[in-house]
Amino acid sequence: MLLPTRANGTPQLRNCRAFLAGIVVAIALTGSAPAQQPSPAQIAAAKDVVVASGMSRSFEVFVPQIMQQLMQTLTRTRPELATDLEAVLKQLEPEFQARQSEMIETAALSFAKRMSEGELKDTATFFKSPSGKKYVESQPAILDEVVTGIQGWTQKLSNDIMDRARAEMKKKGHDF
Numbered sequence: 001m002l003l004p005t006r007a008n009g010t011p012q013l014r015n016c017r018a019f020l021a022g023i024v025v026a027i028a029l030t031g032s033a034p035a036q037q038p039s040p041a042q043i044a045a046a047k048d049v050v051v052a053s054g055m056s057r058s059f060e061v062f063v064p065q066i067m068q069q070l071m072q073t074l075t076r077t078r079p080e081l082a083t084d085l086e087a088v089l090k091q092l093e094p095e096f097q098a099r100q101s102e103m104i105e106t107a108a109l110s111f112a113k114r115m116s117e118g119e120l121k122d123t124a125t126f127f128k129s130p131s132g133k134k135y136v137e138s139q140p141a142i143l144d145e146v147v148t149g150i151q152g153w154t155q156k157l158s159n160d161i162m163d164r165a166r167a168e169m170k171k172k173g174h175d176f
Contacts, residue, residue: 038112045120046108052127054136059103063096 038046050056067089075082111120126132166176 038109039117042112042115042117042120043105043108045117045124046111046115047104048124049111049120049127050104050107052124052132052136054127054139055107056100056104059100060097063093063100067093067096 071082071085071089074085115123127136169176
């Protein structure tokens, strides 16, 4: 899976935020899997959850991102293609944006395998409620803060582990 990146290859926080939002919702709402295939009504309720939760928004970034990567890759070695390729990609974008429904279907099936129709309807009702809408609306900013927090936390954690490992190894007569 391609993650949204900047031209220099580093992740784009805004696009990663949308991707992470989908993951957070999926983790938060998964339960034990029922033994049978989901019913059409379960899948329909699950699609409602995918859309109402904002998860489907996270799929919107992939087509433009992949097209941008293709543009950069091809024009790096063939710069003369830039104008025509840009026009072709712009022409093709609606066709591929329409394929977001494939990911909505995939996400819905994943939910439907793990949640009953009633649970899915309850979940969709929550996301359509004022509190649920506020949750969905607040989620991008919250995830931006969480990602920023994770970056600082993991850096500090890494340094602390290195310091402790270094101290313990020194006790054993090893310096690094």
